[in-house]
Amino acid sequence: MAKLIAFGEAVNDAERWAFKLLAEELPADYTLLTNIEIPTPSGQALEVDALVVGEWGIYVVDVKGYIGCLEAGQHAWALDGRDVDNSLAKANYVARVLAGKIKHKVPVGVYAPWCQGMVFVTGRKGSEIELEKTDGALSIYTPKQIIAALTKEWGLTAPRKYPVSAKQKQMVLDTLGQVALVEQRNNRIQDFEKKKCLFLQHGLEVWQAQYSPGDWSAPWLLKIIVPSSFDDKASQKHHENLLRKEFYRLQTLAGCSGVPYCAPLIQDGERLVLPVRMPKGQAIAALDIADMPANELLEILRCGVSSLQQIHRRGMTVAGWDANCVFVAEDGAVEFIDVKDSLSFAEDITAFAALFYPIAKAVLEPRIRQWFKQAAAGHEVDLDTVRSDIGAVIAYRRRFPDVDSGSVKAEAGAVIDHHYKLCRLLNKTQDTELWKARHIQGRYDSALSIYRNVDAQWFKLSNLFRSLSNLYHPHTERVIAFGQLGDSQDIYIARAWIPGCSLDEVEQVEEGQGARWFAQLLTGLQYLHSLDIFHGAICPKNIVINQVRAVLVNFGIGWDIAASNYAQQYADPNLWQLEGDAEKDLYGLVASFIDVLCEDGLAGQHSSEQLIALVDEFDDSKMDDHLKEVCRQVLSFEISVTPGQDYVKLFAMEDLLE
Structure with a gap:
């Protein structure tokens, strides 16, 4: 693309089309000056449509928009049989005038470059034109030939042909006078000065510019429409x-982090200009992630998530997720230069996660990595969750810069996933641990379970606990957090702390209290079953009770922490394999209460036959005949649960909930 310096505007469509073609097709080391005037010794100004400073010579080009068949000779021209002016004679005259001016300017020892006239016949934007020349050497060309004539040696009419040196080109520009001043004028749009053309095609221009209102300056982008x-x-x-x-x-997004500032639109009659401040830093495609410290990568993730959240809260999406359209500054600030607002919020988050996943993977924080992995795969995720996690990791690393987050040992005082400080071990088996923990940032108590070697069930459990975290029922546990423990295959689950003890630890049950607990748990179980969420491990250890309520805990993976009291131990193994999840949960609930509330002192040691027999031993004041019959049917797997079935009504315990 040639360097274009416009001394004046095109006067017709033919000139406009010709200038555009020459500017786009000529080489970058060519200079194209349009609508320039060359004064004669007498002071008369000779207008030149286009002056091309090229590799082999200086060309004075006269543009003609003739349409039809042009017969051109040395002295006379005819268009479709009608006489027209000989434009080549005029161009050659102007070329001789220019050559004379250059010769008077050249210093001793420097040769003046060759100047010649040329006519460019455009037709109708390159079509509907035929050219017949009486002499093939005449410098008259159609759009098919003009670029070759200006760039090849054969287009020159000089007796001896030499390339034009850079010094000769500069001498020509100096002879014309004020070229630099005109160029500077053309390159200024109000206080913006165009520096480098980044894109130019069919009326669209993108320029790198400098904003210089005074002593201060800043880089900007100018997006220009030339109608x-x-x-x-x-x-x-x-x-x-x-x-x-x-x-x-x-x-609309002004003030949001991650969105570049833009100045008001400029419309001066000739063009429409949108000035946008240049983004800081470099494109994310150019980042060398392998050589960047984890803290810097975390800051990039934090800024990216925060910026995306702010944009979404304004009701828009980024959508422009090309790696060359997202910039990262030295301080980690992220900026989006192509905000299109053409995706849904979910699609926008997916695209964002896919672009930033390599960074999330490099920070070696399992919980953060898992979020970006799931989001990039299109799973439903929450920006608030990952923003909180990233913020907690950054705060923890600032406080404990030397701690290795990849290796976590469960012990009193240890910090899990930068959020939870372990306080007291409540229960422990070979593969599970139950701790009372303290949320560091929120300063509240929570229950935290650690499960070892559950990688095979990660995706299933992740979905289960993500569902639980969005639900609430007063008689089911409230899941706060779920994540991976360091870089191991272990997971942790944080739950709201429930004051009380497990069902098998209760020392004394007041009259009617056991039935009320049982009815409360039936409501929680029915609610979760209606959402296709099943406990899978109801046993005395997974039921926490106090004077006010009973709560089901340890959904999905509670079998090991209470293996000695697990319902499957009581049941017929053949029947257990055949029954559905809902029937198993009901069995576990009934078996737990019968096993614990009986008074034979053998809690946790009863077989299924013994549990059924124990039902009949309960006093009628504690269990009426209907309740006993339903319990026997549940323990014998004689009840098949139907969708939407009312468990409280099944056990006839409605009065206990009023």
């Missing part, structure tokens, strides 16, 4: 509307 350069009105209007919509989006 006169479009082939049709519809295309011009379409691109103008796109630029105006981009301006509207940037104005």
Whole structure:
């Protein structure tokens, strides 16, 4: 693309089309000066449509928009049989005048470059033109030939042909006078000075510019629409509307981190300009993640998530997720230069996670990595969750910079996933641990379970506990957090702390209290079953009780922490394999209460037959005949649960909930 310096505007469509073609097709080391005037010794100004400073010579080009068949001779021209002016004679005269001026300017020892006239016959934007020359050496060319004539040696009419040196080119520009001043004028749009063209095509221009209102300056991008350069009105209007919509989006998002500042639209009659501040730093595609410290990568993730959240809260999406359109500054700030607002929020988060997943993977924080992995795969995720996690990791690393987060040992005082400080071990088996923990940032108590070697069930459990974290029932545990423990295959689950003890630890049950606990748990179980969520391990250790309520805990993976009291131990193994999840949960609930509340002192040691026999031993004041019969049917797997079935009504315990 040639360097274009416009001394004046094109006067017709033919000139406009010709200038555009020459600017786009000529080499970068060519200079194209349009609508320039060359004074004669007498002071008369000779207008030149286009002056090309090229590799082999200086060409004075006269542009003609003739349509039809042009017969051109040395002295006379005819267009479709009608006489027209001999434009080549005029161009050659101006070339001789220019050559004379250059010769008077050249210093001793420097040769003046060759100057010649040339005519460019455009037709109708390159078509509907035929050219017949009486002499093939005449410098008259159609669009098919003009670029070759200006760039090849054969297009020169000089008796001896030499390349034009850089010094000779500069001498020509100096002879014309004020070229640099005109170029500077053309490159200024208000206080913005164009520095480097980044894109130029069909009326669309993108320039790197400098904003210099005084002693201070800053780099900007100028997105320019030149209406006169479009082939049709519809295309011009379409691109103008796109630029105006981009301006509207940037104005709507003004003040959001991650969104570049834009100045008001500039419309001066010749062009429509959107100035956008240049992003800081480098494109994310150019980041060398392997050589960056984890703390810097975490800051990039934090800024990226925060910026995306702010944009979403304004009701828009980024959508422009090309790796070359997302920039990262030295301080970790993330900036999006292509805000399109063309995706849904979920699609936007997926695209964001896919782009930033390599960074999340490099920080070696399992919980953060898992979030980005799930989000990039299209699973439903929450930006608040990962933002909180990233913030906690950053705060923890600042406080304990020397701690290795990849290796976590469960012991009193240890910090799990930068959020939870272990306080007291409550229960422990070979593969599980139950701790009372303290949330560091929120300063509240919680229950935290650690499960070893559960990698095979990670995805299933992740979905289960993500569902539980979004649900609430007063008689089921409230899941706060779920994640991976360091870089191991162990997981942790944090739950709201429930004052009380497990069902098998209760020392004394007041009259009617056991039935009320049982009815409460039935409501929680029915609610979760209606959502296709099943406990899978109901036993005395997984039921926490106090004077006010009973709560089911340890959903999905509670078998090991209470293996000695697990319902499957009581049941017929053949029947257990055949029954559904809902029937197993009901069995576990009934078996737990019968096993613990009986008074034979053998809690945890009863077989299924013994449990059924114990039902009949309960006093009628504690269990009426209907309740005994339903319990026997549940323990014998004679009840098949139907969708939407009312468990409280099944056991006839409605009165206990009033």
